[in-house]
Amino acid sequence: xxxxxxxxxxxxxxxxxxxxxxxxxxxxxxxxxxxxxxxxxxxxxxxxxxxxxxxxxxxxxxxxxxxxxxxxxxxxxxxxxxxxxxxxxxxxxxxxxxxxxxxxxxxxxxxxxxxxxxxxxxxxxxxxxxxxxxxxxxxxxxxxxxxxxxxxxxxxxxxxxxxxxxxxxxxxxxxxxxxxxxxxxxxxxxxxxxxxxxxxxxxxxxxxxxxxxxxxxxxxxxxxxxxxxxxxxxxxxxxxxxxxxxxxxxxxxxxxxxxxxxxxxxxxxxxxxxxxxx
Amino acid sequence: xxxxxxxxxxxxxxxxxxxxxxxxxxxxxxxxxxxxxxxxxxxxxxxxxxxxxxxxxxxxxxxxxxxxxxxxxxxxxxxxxxxxxxxxxxxxxxxxxxxxxxxxxxxxxxxxxxxxxxxxxxxxxxxxxxxxxxxxxxxxxxxxxxxxxxxxxxxxxxxxxxxxxxxxxxxxxxxxxxxxxxxxxxxxxxxxxxxxxxxxxxxxxxxxxxxxxxxxxxxxxxxxxxxxxxxxxxxxxxxxxxxxxxxxxxxxxxxxxxxxxxxxxxxxxxxxxxxxxxxxxxxxxxxxxxxxxxxxxxxxxxxxxxxxxxxxxxxxxxxxxxxxxxxxxxxxxxxxxxxxxxxxxxxxxxxxxxxxxxxxxxxxxxxxxxxxxxxxxxxxxxxxxxxxxxxxxxxxxxxxxxxxxxx
Numbered sequence: 073x074x075x076x077x078x079x080x081x082x083x084x085x086x087x088x089x090x091x092x093x094x095x096x097x098x099x100x101x102x103x104x105x106x107x108x109x110x111x112x113x114x115x116x117x118x119x120x121x122x123x124x125x126x127x128x129x130x131x132x133x134x135x136x137x138x139x140x141x142x143x144x145x146x147x148x149x150x151x152x153x154x155x156x157x158x159x160x161x162x163x164x165x166x167x168x169x170x171x172x173x174x175x176x177x178x179x180x181x182x183x184x185x186x187x188x189x190x191x192x193x194x195x196x197x198x199x200x201x202x203x204x205x206x207x208x209x210x211x212x213x214x215x216x217x218x219x220x221x222x223x224x225x226x227x228x229x230x231x232x233x234x235x236x237x238x239x240x241x242x243x244x245x246x247x248x249x250x251x252x253x254x255x256x257x258x259x260x261x262x263x264x265x266x267x268x269x270x271x272x273x274x275x276x277x278x279x280x281x282x283x284x285x286x287x288x289x290x291x292x293x294x295x296x297x298x299x300x301x302x303x304x305x306x307x308x309x310x311x312x313x314x315x316x317x318x319x320x321x322x323x324x325x326x327x328x329x330x331x332x333x334x335x336x337x338x339x340x341x342x343x344x345x346x347x348x349x350x
Numbered sequence: 351x352x353x354x355x356x357x358x359x360x361x362x363x364x365x366x367x368x369x370x371x372x373x374x375x376x377x378x379x380x381x382x383x384x385x386x387x388x389x390x391x392x393x394x395x396x397x398x399x400x401x402x403x404x405x406x407x408x409x410x411x412x413x414x415x416x417x418x419x420x421x422x423x424x425x426x427x428x429x430x431x432x433x434x435x436x437x438x439x440x441x442x443x444x445x446x447x448x449x450x451x452x453x454x455x456x457x458x459x460x461x462x463x464x465x466x467x468x469x470x471x472x473x474x475x476x477x478x479x480x481x482x483x484x485x486x487x488x489x490x491x492x493x494x495x496x497x498x499x500x501x502x503x504x505x506x507x508x509x510x511x512x513x514x515x516x517x518x519x520x521x522x523x524x525x526x527x528x529x530x531x532x533x534x535x536x537x538x539x540x541x542x543x544x545x546x547x548x549x550x551x552x553x554x555x556x557x558x559x560x561x562x563x564x565x566x567x568x569x570x571x572x573x574x575x576x577x578x579x580x581x582x583x584x585x586x587x588x589x590x591x592x593x594x595x596x597x598x599x600x601x602x603x604x605x606x607x608x609x610x611x612x613x614x615x616x617x618x619x620x621x622x623x624x625x626x627x628x629x630x631x632x633x634x635x636x637x638x639x640x641x642x643x644x645x646x647x648x649x650x651x652x653x654x655x656x657x658x659x660x661x662x663x664x665x666x667x668x669x670x671x672x673x674x675x676x677x678x679x680x681x682x683x684x685x686x687x688x689x690x691x692x693x694x695x696x697x698x699x700x701x702x703x704x705x706x707x708x709x710x711x712x713x714x715x716x717x718x719x720x721x722x723x724x725x726x727x728x729x730x731x732x733x734x735x736x737x738x739x740x741x742x743x744x745x746x747x748x749x750x751x752x753x754x755x756x757x
């Protein structure tokens with residue numbers, strides 16, 4: 073079993089309101105209900121009959137070896153895969169009342185409610201302020217003062233305000249990688265999403281930036297439902313409440329992080345989390 | 351693993367101390383130096399060519415270069431000849447060309463790069479367009495001249511003869527007569543092809559100053575009036591007038607005829623593929639992650655193009671566009687087909703006016719037998735090259751000024 077790191081945010085594992093160990097079903101409301109979900113690229117089936125109930129205001133980690141379909145699932149939650157010409161999906165995925173996969177679903181509105189943070193920090197070649205104000209300007213008509221307040225709120229929320237408050241008009245590309253990623257998170261939450269999708273948000277960052285982003289994720293879960301894809305199992309164990317283990321396009325096991333990492337039901341899960349393969 | 355086994359012990363011995371005779375180290379270095387020298391020489395060749403060209407042109411043409419050369423029009427006398435109307439003609443044509451080709455080219459590139467369809471039929475259609483554009487880029491420019499002539503100048507004959515346009519605004523037709531007092535009289539006419547009205551006393555005509563006067567017509571065998579004032583408005587019954595046209599600045603007609611607009615649109619055809627391909631390449635150079643970032647926040651495709659992709663691609667697009675424009679300025683063949691080599695004495699004043707461009711004027715001078723005209727041609731080339739080089743300098747300036755790191 074994996075030794076728990078000491079640097080874990082103090083309450084992340086012990087204080088979870090999760091529970092029911094026996095069936096490992098969480099007792100909080102479901103934010104994203106995925107049922108019999110299948111995803112394809114052309115004729116290649118990337119995901120087979122995925123069923124997950126992603127809980128509200130919790131961090132759900134998707135773990136598994138490369139090419140197992142974690143990112144595919146993540147990118148379907150806000151239909152980012154619409155841009156991939158050959159991608160299609162079947163089955164059920166709903167966000168509250170909204171059927172995510174329906175043709176009639178307005179992806180513009182969906183993506184406003186379901187923000188995404190990418191693997192590599194991708195700030196626009198604009199100022200820090202304009203980066204964060206980008207989303208609000210797309211969707212809302214706001215006065216300057218309102219916008220200023222919203223930008224400050226978002227940057228504070230993303231724990232990067234103190235570092236950038238004196239250089240809001242400077243290009244965002246001049247920031248360090250970790251700062252850029254936090255500005256990207258600020259940019260995403262500025263549009264007011266309910267769900268945050270994170271696709272390996274720390275994989276391009278150094279350990280110190282990683283730990284600051286992890287702290288941030290831990291704080292953000294009080295307001296947002298967070299789904300995070302990660303290759304780093306320590307990270308999954310540090311930041312997540314729930315954990316889904318993917319292998320070859322299938323969910324092998326889904327349960328509380330505690331249970332997945334300490335008492336996995338499946339042999340494959342155990343092998344993966346203990347580092348026997350992957 | 352199996353491959354490993356096949357390696358015999360004998361080979362191990364042979365290759366362990368990198369077997370075989372050593373190639374001479376000094377020889378390899380010498381070859382290296384020779385190759386570098388060879389590459390330097392080929393690179394210098396282009397510099398030499400440019401230098402020779404500039405020296406030849408400047409030694410021949412610099413003497414004739416003056417302000418007067420820039421403003422005066424072509425002449426039978428080499429010392430009076432100037433490039434004025436051709437310079438202005440080039441500017442007009444390039445203006446038309448830029449105003450039409452930039453929006454069309456950039457919009458096409460955005461369509462091809464940013465709005466890739468998902469449906470199979472549309473994808474096929476998309477690649478069909480792409481293939482066509484690549485093919486168009488390889489079409490010789492003289493062919494575009496023919497297209498311009500049929501499609502723009504004659505408009506496939508749909509609107510009749512270009513000299514008698516079906517539709518026109520901003521044109522006034524007159525029959526021009528010379529009165530007995532040697533004054534010019536202009537009698538208004540309906541249009542280019544209307545019958546010449548019978549000359550009658552009392553018909554209203556305009557003098558060359560634009561004043562309306564009533565004309566006096568004398569019949570067969572009648573005496574010419576003695577009074578100078580009457581003689582100035584007197585025409586003979588059988589005088590023949592010439593139909594002339596006076597244009598407003600907004601003169602427009604269908605078919606377009608062999609005017610500035612036709613020339614500009616034809617050059618647009620020539621450079622459109624270049625602009626589209628350059629724009630596509632600079633759009634493609636914008637990292638995909640930026641588009642995803644924008645789309646992921648709920649931007650529509652147009653908002654993404656407008657706020658993220660296009661601003662990042664603009665430096666590249668502008669550079670490509672300016673280089674395409676300098677191609678258009680230097681293009682002679684299609685314009686030759688559109689307007690031929692005719693004497694143009696004044697700058698164009700409307701989009702339908704006939705025109706000449708610098709390369710054509712230079713060509714005209716260069717084909718004259720006299721050496722004096724060859725010097726004039728060289729002077730013309732100096733003007734053309736200065737315009738081209740300043741275009742290129744603009745492109746470089748814009749590129750250096752606006753290019754920012756994108757990732």
